[in-house]
Amino acid sequence: MALPIALDQGLIDSIATEFQLRDPNKRALRELIYHLTGDFDPLEPMVMHMATGAGKTYLMAALIEYLSRFGVKNVMVVVPPSTVLENKTVQNFTQGSRRYVDGFSSAPQVVSPGNYGAWRAGQSELFRNAADGPMVYVFNVSQLIEPKKVNARAGTEEGMRRKIRDHQEESGSLYDYLVNLDDLVVIADESHLFGTSAKAFNQALKDLRPAATIGLTASASDTDHVVFHYPLYSAIEDGYVKSPMLVYRENGYPKDSAEERQLLDAVSLLRNKEAAYEAYGKANTGEAKRTKPLLFVVCESVAHAGDVTKILQGPGYFGDPEAVLQFDNKHNDAITLRRLDELDSPASTVRAIVSVDRLKEGWDTKRVAVMCALRAMSSDILTQQTMGRGLRLPFGARTGVAELDQLDILSHKSFKSLLKDEDVLRSFGLGDAAPGAVSGKDVEESFRQDEGQVQPNPDDPSPETQRGSSSGSTAWPTTSSGEATDGPSDIGTTAGETTQVTGGNTGGVSFRRVGDNETMQRADYIPATEIRVNEQFAGKTFLFPSTVMAKSTTPFLLSHIDDEDIIRAARRVADSKEALTREEIVVRKSKLDTKRTTDAEVESAPVAEDAVINELTQRVFGLGVVTQDTKNTVTFAQYVLPTFMANAGIDHWTEKAKQSAVDELVALVNEKSRQHASSLQTETTIVPVELPIDEVVTLPFGKEVLQQLSKDQQAKFKPREFYDGWNRGLFPAASFDSWGGEYLLALLLNYTSDIVWWKRLYSTDGASIMYTTRDTYYPDFVAQDFDGTMWIIEGKSDKGRDDETVQAKRAAARVLVRELLGEEDFVGQKWSYVIAYESDIRASESWEDLKRKSNPGS
Structure with a gap:
């Protein structure tokens, strides 16, 4: 059978825009609609196998809106037996809730065990056609199982099962109403828990006799009917979730104090995160989504969780009972649930959650930054769902700062045991984080290929630990490359030395090895990265002729x-x-x-x-x-x-x-x-700007200096990152917006014998030229050649040759260099201007070559 809907790409595009769907969710929506318009078994779930944190809730909302546009307005969202997940889902579809998913043309009417009001109003003749929006029924699967008792106490599990089936005088039985609907679409959230092995849950869904059944999960099985798959490694690669960082001690933890030592390490990792979040907040004062990191500790039992909670609340750890929240079968009262629900509030005092797998599904806080498992996980699915709690990005998107974009997962195993593991990621429930299995030998090879970097010890001022550039797998701005040696124990450094080795990205996951006697907490987190003027140019300054353009303001009389x-x-x-x-x-x-x-x-x-x-x-x-x-x-x-x-x-x-x-x-x-x-005449005023502003430049937070790339390494180029090695530049490091128009031009300026010095210009320098009374542009470079001529240089795509705006900029600059002839501050200087197009830059072997091709103005 097929639902009474059509595949409308225009509508899909419109709804994707309204709900701000990410590209994989938009593709998933289309694939799902395609299958719903064909023949299918309504009792067999169409499973959307999507990575945790990829936006399944938004996909669910967009699907409900799409169905509603075709008149299919009855959707039941079935969740696992979880108060947290049930409450969260109700909030997702309740207009006015802080978790409401905005984008519906008409807000849904939500029916849940705690609120039958919308359904009862819908059964009344007075309100039958009042609501245009979809009806969304949110129940956990346990409440849908047929009750065994005729009379059951209200508030109990049996009581909830009985309530949905009981006949109400004015509205009848909700369950009977649902079963008799022709257009009931069931969405099973976390559908891996509703498989054939969970017979009661599985039967409860079938008993509803739905028009279609859809499953959403990050953990599909081989027997599931998967119609769309978006794996974790793709979500990591696309930047929609954090990148996991597995952290190991060299030899693990001593048996007599394993948990205490592991918890101390976890708190240290959290403090690193707290410092990073704080520094990012200060550097981004306009950041509206200010948040704080959280530690998530997984325990073996309720009693175990209680012991761990007391440890963390005590001295040497957090030292504050309000900082640690325990949530398990015996700690799930109203106050605990409220504190859990308010975790994302700036007023929350919680810094750590201690649980026994109670938060493995549906918990969508963005605060989890460090995870610590004090026991081996019992199954891959359990582990994957648990790890998924920490994958959501704290600021909604990647920041480029590793400590913010990575999830630290502290292992109780030793680094040496890691190297013997045949499937490292699977043991952490991260098997989907790489296209194939990653063994310990793969990790070892990753280090050995110099993908890793030796982290400098903040307390070690030696040049060996203070020079060089760093890898993208760490937020430290200054690092140096580590030589890999033979033998598993000798990767990077020997155990016990104050050096940390961060492995390269093996399938989207990084690895960090810490010496047995080394502290995890960094004494001075992310020291400010400073770039000092090249020694041979110390004290060098020049005046740049910025311009201000305005029309005469003489009034009409x-x-x-x-x-x-x-x-x-x-x-x-x-x-x-x-x-x-x-x-x-x-x-x-x-x-x-x-x-x-x-x-x-x-x-x-x-x-x-x-x-x-x-x-x-x-x-x-x-x-x-x-x-x-x-x-x-x-x-x-x-x-x-x-x-x-x-x-x-x-x-x-x-x-x-x-x-x-x-x-x-x-x-x-x-x-x-x-x-x-x-x-009225346009009047141009020349305003001299002394550059450089300072001989020391502090990089933006999280920026690091990368090694200079050769002209055949375009694939490794990252826009707006800083690259070093510029010996003719006033500064040894500079950043660029483009490869062909700026970076290759810098290489030419730096290695041609015709240039004495050059400087990359940034908007913060104030070196600007107005080309209309409203428009200003900032040239890319200024350079001095051996003839003493000062060059204002602009790098452009070849498309700029016929672009009116580019040519207007060129005309304004040519007028400027002519006007400088009589300008008092520039008497005796010779200035010229050139636009360098990408094809000319690539074809030029020297500055003289580029000038001949570019027809400069002076």
């Missing part, structure tokens, strides 16, 4: 109107007569009618001369082109009006003559105002 123009306008004033329409009354077939006959001309109504003067005055100053100040008012009264009235040739003013006079004088003033505006 009535005195600018010549008296001859006033006289000519006055002589065009005419006093024509009014036309009076005449119609003759005639009889047509015993009926009276009228017939147009010759119009008669009559005199226009007389008007006093003062009325004409008042009208002219109001209309002229009402144009908005003349300021009604004392000067213009006197000029109008004593010059314009007398001249105009004296030459109008009207002895007795009429309405017709008055209107003619208004038209002529208004036209004259408007024309003279336009002529004045077009005669």
Whole structure:
């Protein structure tokens, strides 16, 4: 069978925009609609196998909206037996809730165990057609299982099962209503828990006799009917979730104090995150989504969780009972649930959650930054769902800062045991984080290929740990490459040394090895990265000729109107007569009618001369082109009006003559105002800006200096990152927006023998050129050649050759360099300007080559 809907790509695109769907969710929606319009078994779930954190809730909402547009308005969202997940789902579809998924054309009406009001209102004749939005029924699967008792106490599990089936006098039985619907679509959230092995849950879904069943899960099985798959490694690669970082001690933890030591490490990792979040917040003062990181500890049992909670609340750890929240079967009261629900509130005091797998599904806080499993997980699915709690990005998108974009997962195993593991990621429930299995040998090889970087010890000032550039797998701005040696124990450094090795990305997951006696907490998190001017250019400054462009602001005055123009306008004033329409009354077939006959001309109504003067005055100053100040008012009264009235040739003013006079004088003033505006000259003022502003530049938070790339390494280029190795640059490191127009140009400037020095220009330098009275642009470089000429240089795509804006910038710069000849601050200097197009840059082997190809202006 098929649902009564159609595959409408335009509608899919529209809904994707309204719900701000990510690309994989948009593709998933289309694939799901495609299958729903074909033949399918309504009792077999169509499974959407999607990575945790990829946006399944938004896909669910978009699907409900799509179905509603075709009149399929009854959707049941079935969740696992979880108060947290049930409450969250209700909030997702309840308008006004802070978790509401916005984008619906009409807000859904939500029916849940705690609120049957929307359904009861829908059964009333008075409200039957009142709601245009979809009806969304949210129940956990346990409440749908057929009750075993006829009478059950309210509030109990059996009581909830009975409630949905009980007949209500005004509305009937909700369960019977649902079963008899023709268009009930069931969405099974976390559908891996509803498989054939969970017989009662599986049967509960089938008993609803739905028109279609859809499953959403991050953990599909081989027997599931999967219609769309978006794996974790794709979500990591696309930047929609955090990248996991597995953290190991060299030899694991000693048996006599394993948990205490592991918890101390977890708290240290959290403090690193807290420092990073705080620093990011200060560097991004406009960040509206300010948040704090959270530690998530998974325990073996309720008793175990209680012991761990006491440890974390004590001295040496958090030292605060309010900082640690325990959530398990015996700690799930209303206060605990409220604190859990308010985790994302800035007022939350919780820094750590201690649980026993109670939060493995549906918990969507973005705060989890460190995870610590104090026991081996019992199954792959359990582990994957648990790890999924920490994959959501804290600021909604990648920041480029590793400590913010990574999830630290602290292992209780040793690094040495990792190297013996045949499937490292699967043991952490991260098997989907790579296209294939990753063994310990793969991790070892990852280090060995120099994908990793040796992290400098903040307390070690030696040059070996303070120089070089860093890898993208760490947020430290300055690192140096580590040589890999033979033997698993010798990767990077030997155990116990104060050096941390961060492995390369093996399928989207990174690995970090920490010496047994090394602290995990960094003493000075992310020290400010400073770039100092190259030694040979210390003290070097120059003036850049910034420009400000404006039109003359001389106002238009009535005195600018010549008296001859006033006289000519006055002589065009005419006093024509009014036309009076005449119609003759005639009889047509015993009926009276009228017939147009010759119009008669009559005199226009007389008007006093003062009325004409008042009208002219109001209309002229009402144009908005003349300021009604004392000067213009006197000029109008004593010059314009007398001249105009004296030459109008009207002895007795009429309405017709008055209107003619208004038209002529208004036209004259408007024309003279336009002529004045077009005669105003554009004035360019040169404002010298001394550069560089400072000999030390502090990089933005999280930015690091990367090694210089050769001209054949375009694939490794990252826009707006800093690259070093510029010996002719005033500074040894610089960032670039493009490869062909800027980075390759910098290589040419740096290695040609014709250039003495060059500087990359940034908007913060204030080196700008106005090319219209409203538009400003910032050139890319300034350089001095061996002839002493100062060059303003702009790198552009070849498309710029025919681009009007690019050519307007070029024209303004050429005018500027000519005007500098007589500018006092630039006397004796020679300046020139060049636009370098990408194809010319690639084809040039020297600065002289590029100049010949680029036709510079001076």
